Amino acid sequence: MPRPDDQMRECALTREKKPVGELIRFVLGPDDLVVPDTDAKAEGRGVWITLGNQAVAAAAKKNAFAKSLKTNVLLPDDLAGLTRQRLEQRLFGTLGLARKAGQIVTGATRVKAAIEAGEIIALLTATDAAPDGRDKMRTVLKGYQTHRPEGEAGDPIPHFELLSAEQMGLALGLENVIHAALPRGAAAQAALARAERLARYMAN
Secondary structure, eight states: OOOGOOEEOOOOTOOEEEEEGGEEEEEEEETTTTEEETTTTTTTEEEESSSSHHHHHHHHHTHHHHHTTOOOOOOOOHHHHHHHHHHHHHHHHHHHHHHHHOOOOEEEHHHHHHHHHEEEEEEEEEEEOHHHHHHHHHHHHHHHHOOOOOTTOOOOOEEESOOOOOHHHHHHTTSSSSSEEEESHHHHHHHHHHHHHHHHHHOO
């Protein structure tokens, strides 16, 4: 039986069939308003669009939702912006759960130590971090990945710059957070998945 992310759906904009992990679902509410269904669990008629800011904006501009649903629909003024906001909210939630589970590290010194110890699956830096602090952390991460101990080879550790220091702090219930890292664990893995989706959306 295929995993959820391996299931195929058709993008209503391009008509390409893609795994659902590369798409985002939109649903038609009872008021005929199209809204993002970021977890793909909402009831109602759905439309799939390639996961990307530009694709969602183009779908809204080209009336892809009405064409796919074969009915008149209402769209928010900035559907692409609303979609990003919803993806950010999902990331906020999983970061909060990771903190409750003890699966997040914050603060430059602790994050640096976690990287050097090979304990992390992802690094998060605030978008408004000072350039020198950002560069130092990148250097630490690059140094670890270049000189990993024998037997620890693997995929590159992702480095995300998605949220401001204030947003990261709000998500974690702390003051402004500049550097954070996700160690191994189920809650951290869930946060990583949310970060990857938001990063993909913002990049496309």
